[in-house]
Amino acid sequence: MTPRQRRPEPDPDDSGAATPDGDSKATGDSQTTGDSRPAPLLAVEGLTRHFVARRGPRTHSIVRAVDGIDFDVRPGETLGLVGESGCGKTTTGRMLVRLLEPTSGRISFDGQDITHLRGRALRPLRRQLQIIFQDPYSSLNPRHTVGEIVAIPLRVNGVRPPGGITRRVRDLLEIVGLNPEHYNRYPHEFSGGQRQRVGIARALALRPKLIVADEPVSALDVSIQAQVVNLLRQLQRDLGLAFLFIAHDLAVVRHFSHRVAVMYLGRIVEIGARDDIYRNPQHPYTRALLSAVPDVARIGAPPARIRLTGDVSSSLEAESGCRFRGRCWKAQDLCATREPALAHRDGGAQLTACHFPESGPPR
Amino acid sequence: MSLSNADDIALSEISATGPQPPLPKAGLVGRSPGQQAWARLRRDRVATVSGAVLILFVVVALAAPLIQRLYGVGPQQQFQDALDGLGMPLGYAGGITGGHWFGLEPGLGRDIFIRMVYGLRTSLVIAVAAAVITTLIGVAAGVLAGYLGGWVGAVIGWVTDFALAMPFLVVALALVPTVTLRFYGPRQAEPAVFRAGLLIVVFAVFGWTGAARLVRGQIVSLREREFVEAARASGVGLGHMLFRQLLPNTWAPILVSFSLAVPSYVTGEAVLSFLGIGIVDPTPDFGAMIYRSIDYLQTDPTYVFFPGVTIFLLVLAFNLFGDSLRDALDPKSSR
Numbered sequence: 001m002t003p004r005q006r007r008p009e010p011d012p013d014d015s016g017a018a019t020p021d022g023d024s025k026a027t028g029d030s031q032t033t034g035d036s037r038p039a040p041l042l043a044v045e046g047l048t049r050h051f052v053a054r055r056g057p058r059t060h061s062i063v064r065a066v067d068g069i070d071f072d073v074r075p076g077e078t079l080g081l082v083g084e085s086g087c088g089k090t091t092t093g094r095m096l097v098r099l100l101e102p103t104s105g106r107i108s109f110d111g112q113d114i115t116h117l118r119g120r121a122l123r124p125l126r127r128q129l130q131i132i133f134q135d136p137y138s139s140l141n142p143r144h145t146v147g148e149i150v151a152i153p154l155r156v157n158g159v160r161p162p163g164g165i166t167r168r169v170r171d172l173l174e175i176v177g178l179n180p181e182h183y184n185r186y187p188h189e190f191s192g193g194q195r196q197r198v199g200i201a202r203a204l205a206l207r208p209k210l211i212v213a214d215e216p217v218s219a220l221d222v223s224i225q226a227q228v229v230n231l232l233r234q235l236q237r238d239l240g241l242a243f244l245f246i247a248h249d250l251a252v253v254r255h256f257s258h259r260v261a262v263m264y265l266g267r268i269v270e271i272g273a274r275d276d277i278y279r280n281p282q283h284p285y286t287r288a289l290l291s292a293v294p295d296v297a298r299i300g301a302p303p304a305r306i307r308l309t310g311d312v313s314s315s316l317e318a319e320s321g322c323r324f325r326g327r328c329w330k331a332q333d334l335c336a337t338r339e340p341a342l343a344h345r346d347g348g349a350q351l352t353a354c355h356f357p358e359s360g361p362p363r
Numbered sequence: 364m365s366l367s368n369a370d371d372i373a374l375s376e377i378s379a380t381g382p383q384p385p386l387p388k389a390g391l392v393g394r395s396p397g398q399q400a401w402a403r404l405r406r407d408r409v410a411t412v413s414g415a416v417l418i419l420f421v422v423v424a425l426a427a428p429l430i431q432r433l434y435g436v437g438p439q440q441q442f443q444d445a446l447d448g449l450g451m452p453l454g455y456a457g458g459i460t461g462g463h464w465f466g467l468e469p470g471l472g473r474d475i476f477i478r479m480v481y482g483l484r485t486s487l488v489i490a491v492a493a494a495v496i497t498t499l500i501g502v503a504a505g506v507l508a509g510y511l512g513g514w515v516g517a518v519i520g521w522v523t524d525f526a527l528a529m530p531f532l533v534v535a536l537a538l539v540p541t542v543t544l545r546f547y548g549p550r551q552a553e554p555a556v557f558r559a560g561l562l563i564v565v566f567a568v569f570g571w572t573g574a575a576r577l578v579r580g581q582i583v584s585l586r587e588r589e590f591v592e593a594a595r596a597s598g599v600g601l602g603h604m605l606f607r608q609l610l611p612n613t614w615a616p617i618l619v620s621f622s623l624a625v626p627s628y629v630t631g632e633a634v635l636s637f638l639g640i641g642i643v644d645p646t647p648d649f650g651a652m653i654y655r656s657i658d659y660l661q662t663d664p665t666y667v668f669f670p671g672v673t674i675f676l677l678v679l680a681f682n683l684f685g686d687s688l689r690d691a692l693d694p695k696s697s698r
Contacts, residue, residue, distance in 0.1 A: 097596050126598035139589035142396060143611035152607075153597035186395055202593065 039111070040072035041210055041242050042096065042129075047105035049091050065091040067266035068105065070342070073210060078236065078243040080257030080274070082250055082289065088266040089246045090134075093212045096244065097131045098122060109210070127157060130203040134215040136195035140187040146173070146198050147183035153205040172201040177231060193224035200231065210242040217252060229256055250293050254278055262286045265323045268342060272350020282348050282357035284328050290362040322355070330356045400615070403691040410687030416680040424484040431477055436463070438481045438647050442472040456665050465669045469659050475669055481647035482670070486677070489559050489642075490628035493566035498621045500567065501574025502613075506605055508575070509582025516579075523572045531569050532638075538565060539640040555646040562641055566628055574620050581613045615692035622688050626681035633674060649674045 047070070051063040066088040073079045081089050094100040096107060098117065107115045114125050130153075133139035140149055150169045154161065161168040170180035176197040187195055196216060203211050213232065217225040229252060235241055247253050253260060254274060261271040262285065270283040281287045288306040308327045322340055325331040334355050344350075345357040394402075404410050423430065431437055442463070447453055452467040459466045465475040508519035539561060547553040585591060586609075594608045629649075635641030636650025644651060649670050656667035 094592075099592050099595055123598050126596065131593070131596045133589040133593060135589055139593055141590040141594075141608055141612070144607075145395075152594065152599065152603075156597055156599045156603060188396070199593070202597070206597075 038075055041075045041077075041110060042244070043072040043106075043108045044096070045070050045106045045108075047092065047095060047107060048103045049088075049095055049100060050103045064266050066095070069263070069266070069268045071261050071268065071271060073242050073244055075209065075242055076236070076240045077259065078245050078257045080253035080260040081244060081246045081263060082248060082253050082260060083263035084248060084289075087263045089248075089263055090214055092263075093131065093214045093244065093246050096212050097129055098125070099131075123157065126153075127159075127206040128209045130206060130208040130211050132196075132199050132203045132211060132213045132216045135219050136192050136199055137219075139199050140195055142187055145184050145186055146178075146190070149187070149198060150201045150205055153202060157206060159206065168205070169201075172204055173198075175204065175235070176201045191224075192220050193227060196220060196224075196228055197231065200228075200235070204235070204239070207239075208241070210244065212244045212246070214246045215248070216245075218247065218249060225252065232256065250278075250289060262289065267323060267353065269324065269353045270350055271342070272348070276349045279361055280348060280350075280359060281362050282345055282350065282352040282359060283324075283354045284330055284356075284358060285324050287358055287362055322353075324354075330358075332356065397614070400691045404687065407687045407691060409683050410691065413680040413683040413687065416676065417684055420483060420677055420680070421487065423480055424487045427480045427484045430480050434477055436474045436477050438473065438478045439645060440473065442467055442474070446470075446472045451659075451663060459665070466663075466665050468655070469663050469666060475652075475666065478647040478652065479649075479670055479673060482649045482652060483673070483677075485555075485559065485642055485646060485648045486629050486632060486674070489562055489566075489632045490625050493563045493570060493628045493632075494621055494624040496563065496567040497570035497624060498574050498617060500571035501576075501620075502578050502610075502617060504571065504575040505578025505580075506582055506609065509579040510586060510605060510609060512583075519575070519579075523575050526569060526572045529569065532634075534569075535565050535635060536638070536640055539635070555642065558642055558646070562632055562635060565635075566631065570624065570628070573624070574617065577616055577620055578613055581616055582609055585609055585612055615689075619685055619689040619692065622681065622685035626678040626685075629674065629678055629681070 046068045047066060048064070048068050049066040051065055052060050053063050054060045069088075069092065071079060081092065083089050091100060095102045098114065102115055105115065106113060109125060109129060112125075114122075117125060140146075144152075147166070147169050150172055151165050153159075154165050154168065159165075166183075170183060173180045173183065178194060178197050178201070182190075187198065190198065196219075200216075216232070217228050220228060232243065232245075233256060236243060243256075245253060245256055257274050259272065260274050260277045261268050262277070262283065263269065264285050270277060270281065270286045277286065278290065281290055284306075288308050291306040306329075321336040321338060322328070322331070325335040328335070332355070338355070340353045340355045342351045342353045345352045345354065346359055348357065348359065446467065446469070450470045450472075452469060452472070454460060456466060463474050463476065465479065467473065468475060468478070504519050504523070508516040542561060543553060543558070546557070591604070591608060594604060599608070632641055633648075633650030633653065636643075636648050637654040639654070642648035642651055644655075652670045653667060653674075656663075656670065659666050
């Protein structure tokens with residue numbers, strides 16, 4: 001089930017891939033302090049995507065799915081992007097791999113501005129930036145064999161690996177823990193977890209530097225989730241990949257990420273090293289999310305869950321002030337008038353967008 | 364007995380929960396969705412019988428000149444000496460004899476069997492050609508409208524609505540004689556190929572809308588699937604996207620719509636010929652034969668019987684086969 005230990009093709013640029021337990025705590029945030037870590041592989045500044053929602057023949061309104069977010073991902077690092085449904089996580093992922101056109105903002109990859117690349121200019125980027133999809137049942141073309149699915153990125157990009165495409169596809173299937181002899185089988189003959197492995201093999205085919213994993217395990221059984229997450233960690237260690245790991249399951253994110261960004265209604269409300277976020281969450285929304293994670297150690301203890309009341313305020317209307325204030329138990333007049341900036345607050349190592357941050361361990 | 368059964372079930376569940384569910388090991392080549400559909404089709408008795416009937420019809424139509432040689436009678440040959448003074452065939456049941464299996468036409472005394480063999484050829488050629496052309500136009504229009512959307516989709520949508528809004532028979536009645544007169548004078552006999560081509564064009568102008576709408580809907584629903592986005596993220600071009608990713612997933616409905624379009628063009632062509640704007644004498648054709656036979660309905664009922672029953676069987680076989688094909692390709696859809 002686990003991929004082989006051997007490295008089929010050692011990447012030359014596979015230098016120090018930081019492990020989750022390594023130096024991530026010391027480096028804290030990367031947004032403001034120029035620290036010793038390598039230059040960002042992916043840098044996002046003010047990224048915005050608005051959708052036009054038609055309500056009638058003349059009237060239409062704008063949905064601010066993603067409304068000005070900044071973050072970066074360093075080589076070999078995993079940034080977890082969490083938030084509830086509809087907060088713009090998936091839209092962000094799609095924009096990064098250029099499946100959606102950003103409304104404004106700037107995406108740069110490896111120092112190159114890729115925000116508005118089109119057609120042929122996009123080709124080299126596609127090789128380095130791949131995506132794993134959420135639903136393993138719709139992300140594989142049912143009319144293609146698994147071998148074809150994995151080979152298509154190689155074929156359309158004119159990659160001729162040594163030993164031929166078939167050989168490389170077999171290697172890839174083996175890397176993700178599938179039987180290479182299943183090359184000629186069709187997706188419907190595989191289970192959900194195996195299909196997701198095929199999706200991972202396809203994303204690996206072009207040997208990317210960064211993979212956007214868009215909720216790669218949320219459609220899978222819990223037992224299979226662990227297998228797939230462990231596979232992704234293994235790949236990260238072996239191939240030095242960087243991940244943008246989009247998820248709503250905080251336990252999975254904690255297991256896999258070096259740094260974590262929490263999104264709410266199109267904005268990042270808190271971003272920082274994993275342990276800072278999980279041990280000392282500052283934003284009330286982050287605390288509410290963390291309190292909802294089931295914890296075996298607390299079975300029987302009095303419930304400490306923070307219940308958010310009210311609905312997600314519609315991102316249709318342009319708002320002033322903090323977007324979370326409608327559901328926040330700490331909201332005051334200031335929150336309605338001024339939007340809090342993402343900054344260090346109360347001596348926390350992470351960046352938090354809240355006027356009245358909390359501190360201390362969750363619960 | 365019941366205990367051992369329960370044990371078996373429990374054991375099988377335990378053994379099936381390994382990290383990789385065991386796959387059948389017989390040869391490591393999977394069966395494609397198309398191969399599965401073919402296997403289902405072969406198990407379906409209705410499909411087998413109607414398919415055999417269709418193959419028989421097609422073979423007869425293709426082998427028409429060969430049959431003429433074996434049969435010894437041509438489609439334009441007249442047997443006036445086998446008719447009585449009023450032009451009715453001598454003998455019983457429309458003049459059925461060992462030499463004329465389905466009897467003779469009243470009036471001209473031509474052999475009905477060999478004219479039906481050639482008529483079958485005319486019908487099938489026109490119907491299949493019209494179905495192929497309408498399907499091709501429809502698929503092209505539907506794929507472009509569905510995948511590109513935007514103004515291309517809007518324009519194709521308008522043209523489709525326009526073509527759907529035109530009354531077929533009225534336009535055909537106005538168009539066919541006018542176009543024929545434009546190329547050939549009123550006293551000139553135009554070649555049969557011209558008429559057949561004209562009919563195919565008329566069918567093509569009106570018939571592509573169904574396939575276009577069907578394919579457009581399919582593509583629009585496929586476009587949202589993640590494998591399409593995955594292909595885009597891999598950097599595939601438009602051609603690969605359309606022909607390798609999207610179209611292979613729409614073969615099933617296209618094939619079914621094609622197999623149901625052919626019989627509708629068979630009847631459509633017969634209707635136009637019956638109304639006198641389709642195939643005209645002396646070219647053998649079902650519609651024209653039935654039209655002529657109406658005059659003899661009381662005096663010589665066998666004249667209408669054979670062409671009528673044959674066209675009925677042909678259309679029935681096509682429709683049954685189309686239904687079976689749909690069931691085989693998409694077993695989950697309910698009728």
